[in-house]
Amino acid sequence: MKSDKVSLSDIAKAAGVSTALVSYVMSGKEKEGRVGQEMANRIREIAKELNYQPNLLAKSLRNGRTNTIGLIIADISNPFFANIAREVEDESRRNGYTIIIGSSDEDADKAWDLMNVLINRQVDGFIIVSSENSGRLVEHLQNIRLPFVLLDRHFPEYNTDFVVTNNAKASHEAGSHLIQNGYRRIGFIAYKSAMFHVKERIRGYQEALQEHGIEPKATWLKEVQFNAIESEIRTAIDELVQTEEPIDAIIFSTYGLAVNGLKYLNELRLRVPEDLGVVSFGQAEVFDLYYCPISYMRQPIDVLGKKAVSMLITRLSGESGEAQHFTVDAQLIARESSRPKV
Amino acid sequence: MKSDKVSLSDIAKAAGVSTALVSYVMSGKEKEGRVGQEMANRIREIAKELNYQPNLLAKSLRNGRTNTIGLIIADISNPFFANIAREVEDESRRNGYTIIIGSSDEDADKAWDLMNVLINRQVDGFIIVSSENSGRLVEHLQNIRLPFVLLDRHFPEYNTDFVVTNNAKASHEAGSHLIQNGYRRIGFIAYKSAMFHVKERIRGYQEALQEHGIEPKATWLKEVQFNAIESEIRTAIDELVQTEEPIDAIIFSTYGLAVNGLKYLNELRLRVPEDLGVVSFGQAEVFDLYYCPISYMRQPIDVLGKKAVSMLITRLSGESGEAQHFTVDAQLIARESSRPKV
DNA sequence: TACCATTGCTTAAACGTTTAAGCAATGTGA
DNA sequence: TCACATTGCTTAAACGTTTAAGCAATGGTA
Numbered sequence: 001m002k003s004d005k006v007s008l009s010d011i012a013k014a015a016g017v018s019t020a021l022v023s024y025v026m027s028g029k030e031k032e033g034r035v036g037q038e039m040a041n042r043i044r045e046i047a048k049e050l051n052y053q054p055n056l057l058a059k060s061l062r063n064g065r066t067n068t069i070g071l072i073i074a075d076i077s078n079p080f081f082a083n084i085a086r087e088v089e090d091e092s093r094r095n096g097y098t099i100i101i102g103s104s105d106e107d108a109d110k111a112w113d114l115m116n117v118l119i120n121r122q123v124d125g126f127i128i129v130s131s132e133n134s135g136r137l138v139e140h141l142q143n144i145r146l147p148f149v150l151l152d153r154h155f156p157e158y159n160t161d162f163v164v165t166n167n168a169k170a171s172h173e174a175g176s177h178l179i180q181n182g183y184r185r186i187g188f189i190a191y192k193s194a195m196f197h198v199k200e201r202i203r204g205y206q207e208a209l210q211e212h213g214i215e216p217k218a219t220w221l222k223e224v225q226f227n228a229i230e231s232e233i234r235t236a237i238d239e240l241v242q243t244e245e246p247i248d249a250i251i252f253s254t255y256g257l258a259v260n261g262l263k264y265l266n267e268l269r270l271r272v273p274e275d276l277g278v279v280s281f282g283q284a285e286v287f288d289l290y291y292c293p294i295s296y297m298r299q300p301i302d303v304l305g306k307k308a309v310s311m312l313i314t315r316l317s318g319e320s321g322e323a324q325h326f327t328v329d330a331q332l333i334a335r336e337s338s339r340p341k342v
Numbered sequence: 343m344k345s346d347k348v349s350l351s352d353i354a355k356a357a358g359v360s361t362a363l364v365s366y367v368m369s370g371k372e373k374e375g376r377v378g379q380e381m382a383n384r385i386r387e388i389a390k391e392l393n394y395q396p397n398l399l400a401k402s403l404r405n406g407r408t409n410t411i412g413l414i415i416a417d418i419s420n421p422f423f424a425n426i427a428r429e430v431e432d433e434s435r436r437n438g439y440t441i442i443i444g445s446s447d448e449d450a451d452k453a454w455d456l457m458n459v460l461i462n463r464q465v466d467g468f469i470i471v472s473s474e475n476s477g478r479l480v481e482h483l484q485n486i487r488l489p490f491v492l493l494d495r496h497f498p499e500y501n502t503d504f505v506v507t508n509n510a511k512a513s514h515e516a517g518s519h520l521i522q523n524g525y526r527r528i529g530f531i532a533y534k535s536a537m538f539h540v541k542e543r544i545r546g547y548q549e550a551l552q553e554h555g556i557e558p559k560a561t562w563l564k565e566v567q568f569n570a571i572e573s574e575i576r577t578a579i580d581e582l583v584q585t586e587e588p589i590d591a592i593i594f595s596t597y598g599l600a601v602n603g604l605k606y607l608n609e610l611r612l613r614v615p616e617d618l619g620v621v622s623f624g625q626a627e628v629f630d631l632y633y634c635p636i637s638y639m640r641q642p643i644d645v646l647g648k649k650a651v652s653m654l655i656t657r658l659s660g661e662s663g664e665a666q667h668f669t670v671d672a673q674l675i676a677r678e679s680s681r682p683k684v
Numbered sequence: 685t686a687c688c689a690t691t692g693c694t695t696a697a698a699c700g701t702t703t704a705a706g707c708a709a710t711g712t713g714a
Numbered sequence: 715t716c717a718c719a720t721t722g723c724t725t726a727a728a729c730g731t732t733t734a735a736g737c738a739a740t741g742g743t744a
Contacts, residue, residue: 007730017693017694024732034691039693055403057408057464101431286628286631349700362723363724365702376720381722401702405702688744692737693739702728706726710721714715
């Protein structure tokens with residue numbers, strides 16, 4: 001068993017022809033290389049015999065594309081993102097691309113460094129689930145004209161391709177659902193962030209209340225720091241609950257918030273949904289572990305992932321038109337945690 | 343702002359010297375290249391000015407190493423593995439390596455294909471969380487002398503580097519712990535698998551019972567198919583519980599089994615730990631969502647990941663001695679789900 | 685018959701590095 | 715003073731591809 005060492009010139013030698021000819025055949029360009037039928041077959045034969053595997057490095061060096069996509073994820077330990085990553089990876093592979101993942105851990109500097117490492121690795125383009133303050137990153141990529149698609153989170157102030165969920169609408173739906181089921185004083189817990197998707201979720205929630213004639217109190221909205229989630233979510237929930245007019249339902253804007261929040265509700269011995277109705281964003285399967293299945297806004301991970309890949313790939317193949325936007329709706333999965341109040 | 347286009351020869355031109363000289367300086371070989379101090383500084387200066395970024399492809403093509411590691415994970419949607427992946431990625435990056443991940447989804451064929459894609463990408467080595475029937479893969483890598491480290495799961499019949507948890511011991515501890523807390527009829531649910539780590543976990547469990555004078559009944563051991571987990575786990579639990587001598591505790595050998603199993607226990611309205619004590623393997627955070635915090639065998643993900651990387655990297659730097667083995671102990675995190683029986 | 689197009693192939697440069705080998709100038713020791 | 719070592723640089727080949735350009739033989743058309 002020969003190892004990886006078989007090159008074009010080995011085949012060429014074996015066939016008694018030039019490497020050019022072999023290259024034309026191996027890259028399916030026998031037409032434009034004007035290679036004879038017979039010879040083409042012979043070369044293919046020999047290549048198979050020698051188990052030829054093209055050297056991708058050489059290919060890339062020569063033609064300037066690596067067929068590699070850089071995927072920068074805000075937080076890979078979040079299963080929602082992990083599953084997005086997986087979807088992106090699968091879909092890319094299906095299209096002949098390899099992806100290199102990096103997690104920025106919601107840190108702009110780390111994202112920046114990651115981007116540079118990946119640029120150095122000559123990725124052809126990026127798919128980015130951006131973190132706070134990633135404007136610089138977006139600008140830089142635009143400057144050097146490296147194609148990229150923003151996934152799940154985008155910046156309205158930049159004109160970029162993106163694939164996102166309609167967050168305002170999702171939040172709106174979550175809120176309306178709770179109201180329809182009899183909840184009135186609905187809290188909302190989000191990460192403290194200036195990012196658009198966060199603001200949108202808050203907006204949707206507030207609008208839903210207003211449309212149903214409920215004035216969303218400022219104290220119902222809690223913003224907790226990503227880095228101090230464990231402590232701050234306790235304070236947040238305490239403040240929502242320990243007041244003369246405690247909330248009767250809560251919307252978690254994120255998987256991580258929900259996990260930590262629900263945990264704390266357990267500690268407080270607050271019952272869902274009797275004491276507190278719950279709807280969450282984020283990833284599903286795990287919410288089933290709660291004694292009471294958690295209602296959530298299901299984001300179509302597969303659609304998001306696949307669309308981002310296909311959008312990027314059309315860019316990579318030279319498309320240079322208008323920025324592409326793709327917005328998909330989340331779907332309310334209503335379960336026990338938000339069942340009608342009795 | 344110039345883009346990526348600056349090459350050695352641009353610097354060489356600017357400095358009026360040969361590319362060789364620049365190369366020596368840029369790769370820190372001014373000593374062996376016998377480059378003059380003054381010239382070296384001038385070159386560095388110019389390089390910085392032009393914002394030179396070496397072309398990694400060219401480098402790799404020339405010297406045959408890509409500084410890339412292929413990471414093949416059995417199931418990336420499992421948070422335990424996702425976190426391992428993350429650890430591996432971080433540690434690799436810290437050492438100047440980039441990793442390319444692929445999930446084999448516990449499928450030997452997919453793992454094989456992945457391996458080939460990654461070999462084509464000229465990874466310098468592999469870290470592999472292997473799936474069933476990956477013997478062929480191991481053999482092939484040994485044949486072509488591509489370094490690799492098996493992580494979390496290994497094959498005793500092959501002489502390879504590996505980094506694993508002491509599964510028998512962990513299982514033994516889980517069993518003993520339950521027994522000490524008064525449980526007597528302890529079930530064990532594992533994936534149906536011929537893999538060593540699965541067998542080891544079963545062995546540890548059985549030995550623990552025996553050492554405490556309990557004969558582990560064959561009916562207490564349930565093996566469910568990875569692909570049919572949702573249905574088979576129900577049958578398994580039904581059979582464990584609906585008998586004249588139902589079990590009073592259960593060990594889940596895996597994160598996925600635990601999630602699905604606990605879910606079903608909820609449906610059955612079985613109370614943990616009153617009706618059924620529980621200890622699980624797998625990832626932690628999420629078990630907190632259960633109304634009753636789940637005891638688990640904590641595997642030191644960071645240690646596993648870091649050790650695998652360092653083991654591989656020493657191989658990559660030419661070490662060719664004996665196969666390295668590293669075994670780490672899991673730690674019992676005892677919580678409510680296995681509290682002493684009253 | 686002369687001309688041109690087509691077919692089947694080869695040559696060679698290029699992508700951006702690394703590095704062995706070589707060359708000239710200077711320094712050193714006997 | 716000669717021989718040789720050291721210093722500071724250049725040349726050029728190599729890694730494995732791709733592809734424009736060129737060349738010779740054949741076929742078709744006028």
